[in-house]
Amino acid sequence: MKLKTKIWLLLGALMSLVLVIDLTISYQKLTAELWSEAAYDAKTVYGFMMATRRIYQQQFVDSGLPINDKTIGFLPAHSFSRISRDFANWNQSGIIFNNVSDVPRNPGNQADRFELEDMAWFRADSKATDRIRDIVTDKGIGYLLYTAPIRIEPYCLKCHGERDAAPPSIRERYATAYGYKLGDLRGVVSIKIPTEKFDARRLRLWGGQLMKSLAGYLVIFLALGFILDRLVTRRLSRLQMGAQQFAVGNYAARVEDEQRDEIAYFTRTFNYMADEVQARDQALGKLSLAVEQSPESIVITDLDGRIEYVNESFVRITGYSREEALGANPRILQSGRTPPETYHSLWMSLTQGQAWRGEFINQRKDGCEYIESAIISPVRADNGRITHYLAVKQDITDKKQAEAQIYHLAYFDALTGMPNRRLLLDRLQQALASSARNGQKGALLFIDLDNFKTLNDTLGHDIGDLLLQQVAERLESCVRESDTVARLGGDEFVVMLIDLNENALEAAAQTEAFAHKILAVLNQPYQLATHECRSTPSIGVTLFNNHEQGIEELLKQADIAMYQAKKAGRNAVRFFDPMMQDSINARAAIENELSKALENRQFQLYYQIQMDDLHRPIGAEALIRWIHPGRGLVSPAQFIPLADETGLILPIGLWVLEAACAQLKAWQQESLTRDLVLAVNVSAKQFRQADFASQVQAMVKHHAINPNCLKLELTESLLLDNIEGTITTMNALKDIGIRLSLDDFGTGYSSLQYLKRLPLDQLKIDQSFVLNLATDNSDKAIVHTIIAMAQSLNLDVIAEGVETAEQRQFLLGKGCHHYQGYLFGKPVPIEEFDALLKQG
Incomplete structure (x- = not known):
């Protein structure tokens, strides 16, 4: 809808509203004026009636005429109804008037329901002098009813006071309307003016006024519309046309307006906006071209x-x-x-x-x-x-x-594609920093090909290059992704190993194994064009784990070790540290001899007694010893970790279980030792065998022993991986009747998290907590906590490493009743152990 149409419609609506309000007010005012005229006419009739009533009433009383059928008509109360009826013959106004009462002596003066309502209203308000209102009779005729109260005055008491005081003629004629007092309401003057002519007159007068108002408002409407069109609509239309031109991209469009009002201000604002947008459009156009x-x-x-x-x-x-x-x-x-x-x-x-x-x-x-x-x-x-x-x-x-090519040329060997010396040094610097943080050792292996110069001089540099490329490929196939293989130049290669064991001896063993792997791989024949050749390497090794040694120093050490390998006859591995080399050699010898020890029956079980708080033996722990024919007694600390690393722990562990069951069989045939419990250590690798529980069950059945006398001591390392599988195996052992003890409790990683789920019989307090019980309050607190925890879980608890009576007394006081340690006996062969039992 256009703005012009909206303005005309809005103006028309406003004019119509004003017209309606004006006509309504005019109608109400006219009604009030006519009502006032009617009330005035009614009051005039009322005045005439009251004057006539008083004069004729008094005149009749003063005349002394007797009241009879001939004289009664002179009384106003009787004559007014007749006068009203005759009045209609003389006047066409339709006015009806009478004095009426709720207790009339003249039946013609009986008040109708409207007049009775007014009498009740006057009785309720004694100060009211008249009342005027619209009424509609049962016949549907409308009247303007005017009523005024007729109250008892002194002269009225003569006929309407006490009956005995009334004139004889009144007493004889009327039986009612006595007993009134001064001021009582006797009746009302009732004047009824028909509203039909009243309404017709009002409609005629208001209709004339309506036509005048319509004509006047129409003129005003047209005049205002013309003014608004000139002052607003046309100027806004010009603005609209300018905006439409602006919208289609004609930023030069402007609108002229010479006035000084708000629309003119808006027009000037529009023109200013157009100037700004045009300037911005030009700037955006330049920017758009630049971006595009x-x-x-x-x-x-x-x-x-x-x-x-x-x-x-x-x-x-x-x-x-x-x-x-x-x-x-x-x-x-x-x-x-x-x-x-x-x-x-x-x-x-x-x-x-x-x-x-x-x-x-x-x-x-x-x-x-x-x-x-x-x-x-x-x-x-x-x-x-x-x-x-x-x-x-x-x-x-x-x-x-281009950058990648430059980087590759700067950090990689052009012939083999391997890292060159610069990249090796950079990675070695990072490896030293990482080793210093995590404590893990690393190693440098300096590799030099034996007799490479001879091959190069004999077959030519092209064949030599082919050999170097194949050596590089074989070296890269040997290393882990985290390790580095670099070519320093000529026939010199360096391998850097990281994340080795924290223990220097173990790290050296790992490195040696890797070096021998390289020896084996590089000793394989090479197919170089039409030539089949062999080439052996000499390898020098040095270990590192911090920044104490410089990068160049490490390379020099590995280089020196490599020349030691060449002096040893080539195709060999040598460590820079002579002591480390000796340790490696010794370890290799032990590993070689360990594999034969089981075949040669060099292992033996020792037994360390376990006692209760009444100094009674309750069992023993079986401890393996290696009796070497040349080395003598080899400490378990030397060969157990090696056995675990090489996998020999499985056959060794099986032998220990067999020997322990055989000893239990022997004990259970003697009354003195029948109830002793023998504890056997089980490694994590051995325990995790899928058929471990079946192995134990077969041994128990083979030796026909009481399974409740066999106790397996497990390490907390079992809880680090596959806890659900561990619990399943433990439950299978419990079903056989085997006792289970958690060894070295308190030194592990996460046993507390799963302790309540494990089907254990016993916790074994590690000797490291028992050693300083007399002086270390922390150890006392830890031991006390372990004992309390075991008691709350209904587990037995035994302490190992008990060496003094003070330690035993403290443990007893905290609730630990089983002990193992030098205070009671060292680990000894079975013969000495049996003798110890017999001695009591």
Whole structure:
């Protein structure tokens, strides 16, 4: 709907509303005036009636005439109804008047229901002098009813006071209407004016006024409409035409208005805005040309990632047309090779309202990959709210390839593709820092090919290069991904191993095993063109674990060790530290001899007694000893870790269980030893065998022993992995009747977490907590806690390493009743143990 139409409609509505209000007020005013005239007429009739009533009433009383059928008509009470009826013959107004009462002596003066209502109203309000209102009779005739009270006056008491005081003629004629007192309501003067003529007159007068008002308001309406059209509508139409020109891009459109009112001000504002927009459009045009012609790819997306704009460079670089890109998501460019961390970093920055800079490995429409450098920034509105994202991207594929080539030339060997000396030194620096933090050792292996110069001089440099390339391939096949193989030049290679064991001896053993692997691999024949050749290496080794040695110093040490290997006859491995070399040799000898010890029956069980708080033997712990024919008694600390590492712990552990069951069989045939419980240590590797419980059950059955006398001591390391499988095996052993004890309790990693779930019989307090019980309050607290925990779980508790009576007394006082240690006896062979039992 046009503004002009709206103004005319609004003006018409306002004029109509004013007209209605004016006519309503006029109607009400006219009604009030006519009502006032009618009330005045009624009061005039009322005055005439009251004057006539009083004079004739008094005149009749003073005449002394007797009241009879001939004289009664002179009384106003009787004559007014007759006068009213005759009045209609003389006047066409339709007015009816009478004096009426609720107790009339003349039946013609009986008040109707409206007059009775008024009498009740006057009785309720003694000060009221008259009442006027509209009524409609039962016949549907409308009247304006005027009533005024007729109250008892002194002269009225003669006929309406006490009956005995009334004139005889009154007493004889009337039986009612006595007993009134001065001021009582006797009746009302009733004047009824018909409203039919009243309404007709009101309608006639109001109709005339209506026609005058309509004519006047129509003139005003047309005049106001013309003025508004001249002052508002036409000027706004000119503004509209200017805005329409502006909307279609005619920024030169302006609107003329010479007035000085608000519309003129608005027009000037519009012209000023047009000037600003025209200037901004020119600036944006320059910017748009710059963005469109930029050699960098420009992308604008909304907050949901939908592309709203791309420039020509985007089309050229990606291969997607504008139509294909608009509305799509930038994910269409993803190749799947950009690291997820890149996108995570991107969205972390954008969600925090910050710009992000990074690189993508993207894919063109034809599937070719390319590398983009991108700066992605949030675009904010004037209120600071982010509305879009702007990406400025550059294809840096050629740059990256050049950088990669430069990097490869700087850090990699051109012949083998291996890291060169510079990259090796850099990685060695990082490895030293990592080793210093985590305590794990590393190793450098300096490898030099034996007689390489002879092969090079004999067969030529091309064959020598082929050998070096194959050596490089074989070395890389031997190492882990975290290790480094580098070529220093000529026939010299270096292997760097990291994350070796924290123990120097163990780390040396690991390195030696790896070095011998290299020897084996490099000793294999090489097919070099048409020649089959052999080449052996000499390997020098040095270990590292901190920054105490410089990088060049480590390389020098490995180089020196390599020359020691060459002096030893080539095709050998030598450590820079002579003591380390001796340890390696000794370890290798022990490992070799350990594999034969079981066959040669060099193992023997020793037994350490376990006592209760009444000094009674309750059992023993079986401890393996290696009786070497040349070395003598070899400590378990020397061969048990090696056996575990090499896998020999499984046959050794099986032998221990067999020997222990055989000893239990012997004990259970003697009354003195029948009830002794024998504790046997079980390694984690042995326990995790799938058929371990079946092995134990077979031994118990084979030796026919009481399974309740066999106690297996488990280490807390079992709880570090596959806890559910551990619990299953423990339950299977419990079903056989085997007792289970948790050895060295308190020194492990996570036993407390699972302790309440394990089907244990006993906790064994580690001797490290018992050793300083007399002086160390922390150890006292730990021991007390372990005992209390065992008691709360209904577990037996035994302490090992008890060497003094003070230690035993403290343990007894805290509730520990079983002990093992030098206070009661050292581990001894079975013969000495049996003798100890017999001695009591």
